[in-house]
Amino acid sequence: MATIYDVSVLAGVSLATVSRVMNNNTKVSDKTKEKVLNAMEQLGYRPNTIAQSLASNRSNSVGVLVSQLDGPYYGPMMTEIETALRTANKHVIIAAGHSVESQEKEGVEFLMSRGCDALILDVEAVDDAYLIKLLQGTTPIVLINRYIEEVKDFCIYLENELGGYLATKHILSHGHTAIAYISGPKFKLDAQDRLLGHQRALKEYGLEFDEQLCFEGDFKENSGSEAMTRLLDVKQIDNNKNFTAVVCANDQMASGAIAVCLDQGMKIPEDLSFVGYDNIPFPQYISPKLTTVNNPIHEMGKMAAFWVLKNVYSDPKACVENTFIPQLIVRESATSPSKQ
Missing domain, CATH: 3.40.50.2300 (Response regulator)
Structure with missing residues (x-):
C-alpha cells in the first residue's frame, strides 16, 4: 500500500509539500501540485482522512x-x-x-x-x-x-414580521377590507411572525383581525385546500364574512387554496384575490401567477x-x-x- 512518503519520492518533493497539496494549500504552485497529484494517481494513493483529522483536529x-x-x-x-x-x-x-x-x-x-x-x-x-x-x-x-x-x-x-406586513398591505392597498388568512403552524416562529405582520397591517388601516376568517395550516398544499374549504363554508353560512381576499403564510398553502377555488368554478383574481409567501418556483408558472413575498x-x-x-x-x-x-x-x- 502506497504511503505519503512514496508519493513524495515519486514526485520529487518534500513530505510537507505533499501535505500542503492534500490540504489544498494555495502556497503550492500549480506545476508542483500537478506533479504530486500525478504521483498519487500512479501509486493509487488515497489520503487517510481519519489520520488527517487526528493530526489537524478537524x-x-x-x-x-x-x-x-x-x-x-x-x-x-x-x-x-x-x-x-x-x-x-x-x-x-x-x-x-x-x-x-x-x-x-x-x-x-x-x-x-x-x-x-x-x-x-x-x-x-x-x-x-x-x-x-x-x-x-x-x-x-x-x-x-x-x-x-x-x-x-x-x-x-x-424579517418575517415585515414580510407578513408587506403581503397584507399589498392586499389592503387594492382596497380590500374583508380579508381571510391562512396561517402556518402557530408553534413555528416564522408563522407567528408572519401573522403578527398581517395583524399590524390591518391595524394600520383601522381594521380588526377576524379570528373566524383565520385558519391554521401546516405549510403544505393539502392544508391550504382544507383551510380554503372551511373559509368558503364560513362565507356561505354568514353573509357578514364575505371576504374578498386571502393572505396565505406560504405559497404551498396558497396553491392548495387556489386549486379549491378553481375546482368550484371561481376565477382568480376576478372572484378572489390571493397573496402568498416564500416565492418558491412553481407558483410563478401557474395561471394566474402568484403574487408573493420573497424568502431568500x-x-x-x-x-x-x-x-x-x-x-x-x-x-x-x-x-x-x-x-x-x-x-x-x-x-x-x-x-x-x-x-x-
Missing part, C-alpha cells in the same frame, strides 16, 4: 440539521450549503428534525457524535434556552431561519455556510450577512374588489 465535515428533507423550500437551502462547503473542500452530514423537539435534540447529538467541525441548525421545536446553552459549548453553531436576541451574531434570519432561503443557506467558513475555517474571503429583508413580488393573483 474532520472537514459540517453537520446540517433541517426540519424536513422534501419540498421546494429546504432543497435550495441545502443545495447552497453543500455547494459553498464543497467548493472549500468540506463535506456535509445532513439530519432531519421534523419539527419535533426530541428528534431535533437527537439530530444535534448525532451530528456532534460524528465529530463535525461545526453545525448549521434549522430548528423549530427546541426552545431558545436550549440553543443558547448549546452555543456555549465547544462546537461552533450557526442558526438559520431563527432569531435569538442574546446570540444574534450566530443567527441567519429573515437559498441565500440564507449560503450565508450559513459562509459563517462556518469564516468563523471555523478562517476563510478571509467569506463575507457574512446575518439579516435578510423580504421583498414583495407582484404578479397577477390580486386585484381591487371593484373588479371582482
Whole structure:
C-alpha cells in the first residue's frame, strides 16, 4: 500500500509539500501540485482522512440539521450549503428534525457524535434556552431561519414580521377590507411572525383581525385546500364574512387554496384575490401567477455556510450577512374588489 512518503519520492518533493497539496494549500504552485497529484494517481494513493483529522483536529465535515428533507423550500437551502462547503473542500452530514423537539435534540447529538467541525441548525421545536446553552459549548453553531436576541451574531434570519406586513398591505392597498388568512403552524416562529405582520397591517388601516376568517395550516398544499374549504363554508353560512381576499403564510398553502377555488368554478383574481409567501418556483408558472413575498432561503443557506467558513475555517474571503429583508413580488393573483 502506497504511503505519503512514496508519493513524495515519486514526485520529487518534500513530505510537507505533499501535505500542503492534500490540504489544498494555495502556497503550492500549480506545476508542483500537478506533479504530486500525478504521483498519487500512479501509486493509487488515497489520503487517510481519519489520520488527517487526528493530526489537524478537524474532520472537514459540517453537520446540517433541517426540519424536513422534501419540498421546494429546504432543497435550495441545502443545495447552497453543500455547494459553498464543497467548493472549500468540506463535506456535509445532513439530519432531519421534523419539527419535533426530541428528534431535533437527537439530530444535534448525532451530528456532534460524528465529530463535525461545526453545525448549521434549522430548528423549530427546541426552545431558545436550549440553543443558547448549546452555543456555549465547544462546537461552533450557526442558526438559520431563527432569531435569538442574546446570540444574534450566530443567527441567519429573515424579517418575517415585515414580510407578513408587506403581503397584507399589498392586499389592503387594492382596497380590500374583508380579508381571510391562512396561517402556518402557530408553534413555528416564522408563522407567528408572519401573522403578527398581517395583524399590524390591518391595524394600520383601522381594521380588526377576524379570528373566524383565520385558519391554521401546516405549510403544505393539502392544508391550504382544507383551510380554503372551511373559509368558503364560513362565507356561505354568514353573509357578514364575505371576504374578498386571502393572505396565505406560504405559497404551498396558497396553491392548495387556489386549486379549491378553481375546482368550484371561481376565477382568480376576478372572484378572489390571493397573496402568498416564500416565492418558491412553481407558483410563478401557474395561471394566474402568484403574487408573493420573497424568502431568500437559498441565500440564507449560503450565508450559513459562509459563517462556518469564516468563523471555523478562517476563510478571509467569506463575507457574512446575518439579516435578510423580504421583498414583495407582484404578479397577477390580486386585484381591487371593484373588479371582482
